[in-house]
Amino acid sequence: MNFLKQDKTYASVLMALAAVTLIIPFCNLITSADSPLHFSAYSVSLIGKYLCFALLGLSLDMVWGYAGILVLGQGAFFALGGYAMGMYLMRQIGTRGVYGNPELPDFMVFLNWSELPWYWYGFENFGFAMLMVFLAPGILAFVFGWLAFRSRVTGVYLSIITQALTYALLLAFFRNEMGFGGNNGLTDFKDILGFNIQSEAVRSMMLLLTGSSLIGALLLCRWIVGSKLGRVVTAIRDQESRVRFLGYRVELFKLWVFVFAAMLAGLAGALYVPQVGIINPSEFSPLNSLEIVIWVAVGGRGTLYGAIIGAVLVNYAKTVLTGLMPDAWLFCLGGAFILVTLLLPDGIVGLLHRRIKPNLTLNASGEQPA
């Protein structure tokens, strides 16, 4: 925990996250709906959503900020985690669906399917579904990364094929025959673990869970980045071929971080779906994945908490601006990206640090054993 003393921003971000995570559910628990201290269901879910995006941004910062792999398809892993959670929630509906089929989700009945496809087996079990939240994105990242890194595909080429990957999944999940609800996706959820998913208590609980996951993930990522593996990965980012001549299998280190980040994104997706109540193929859209890159760039790449700050700020701006003038949002987003690239190469965090200490580095050298 030495880094908390060294880097005040870390401490502040962790404190702020802990405050949001604890105070909002607590206030809602002890106050009645008309109290001024009471947060509406809408705002609780909205904040929960921001925290999911922060977790997603954090996952991209691990792979982009530290390993230097610009992934333009991180949204695919988020969506896969979301679908795994969505499948569990669909199976919880049971006979309460429009068609009342105990076994099949509504969209399958509508397609005249007579039995559950094999890949839906096991999703009625919460533990299994949670496992798939990590495994589905993890396995996809493993196979994709293994092929790409072993053939030494890097830079722009890798970025483009990650974008192609998410686009291919978008098209695939749009198809009704895939058995994931086609373009409507999965929605109309009722329960999670037997509790009503719309209820205020569950919403507060989800916020608490999301916040604690984010805090846990931030600490875990900080530990990884501060480990020797983190330093190897930073070295790969700066001079990939040199690391090979030190005897490290560069492709395996990249793969490790890529798979880890994909699983983190999957977790973010799984926490997101119960709070917004829907998962559909648009989550795979390349535009979503590009937005994640912008969050991280705006916040400050290679700092971990910068990704969190960026994700929350950009999404808050999105909520406000799409309300005020919906057509202008994409222009604002693009403008923000250009401004940050030109004026703030280290993002908002870089701006804060430039005023405090001129020589901001990615790693805390003082943590070395003497």
Added chain:
Amino acid sequence: MMITANITQESGASLPLDGEVDTRHGPILYLEDVSVSFDGFRALNHLSLYIDDGELRCLIGPNGAGKTTLMDVITGKTRPDTGEVFFGQTIDLLKMDEPAIAQAGICRKFQKPSVFDALTVFENLELALKTDKRTWPTLFSKLNGEQCERIQEVMLLIGLAGLKNQLAGILSHGQKQWLEIGMLLMQEPKVMLVDEPIAGMTHQEVERTAELLLSLQGRHSIVVVEHDMEFVRSIARKVTVLHEGSVLTEGSMDEVQNDPRVIQVYLGG
């Protein structure tokens, strides 16, 4: 053999038996009839070269003679079109990739100093340290006392002990060269390939580098590529002259400098 005994003693841990480098016949590196072409240009042309165990060898030759390509072939960066490259009697380097060759004990300093600018001097050396380099062990790795001492020792040797927590990016050109030599030493190599070690160094630094390289011979086999003839003269017992991708001649510095073919290559062109 004295030399072999020295190596095992120095490195502390010996390699597993099947990975042991067999140098009973003398040479530690065998290159036989190696040819490499890039788009029709023959960078190496039926080159044969033998480096003895514990030897300090200098490679000289005009630009384009194939010195760097030779190092690329030995370290696995470039695959030759024909020829054989062996490490000791038994290890075929052409079947191994860069990390495997590095782990077997052939390490390289690049022409352009290649240190990790975003890491400190200490961390650069830590990454080079000879140890388990797989992903999970690296994640959980903690330096033990012996390893810390080893890093400290190397920092003293390369004169950077006072800059332990400085980022490598702010070091001078000469210091970066030294740091990279230090990184080679951390890997406890059997063979060190050193490409232009004194570029950008002051006169004193050059002298210290010569001393350092001389003190390392016997323990490591060292191949130095250098343009500075004065420096080569100060360290070399045996010099190999490359020209147009093959060995032109070999011998002591005096023999080589008086060889009419060498004079022709350098002056007549």
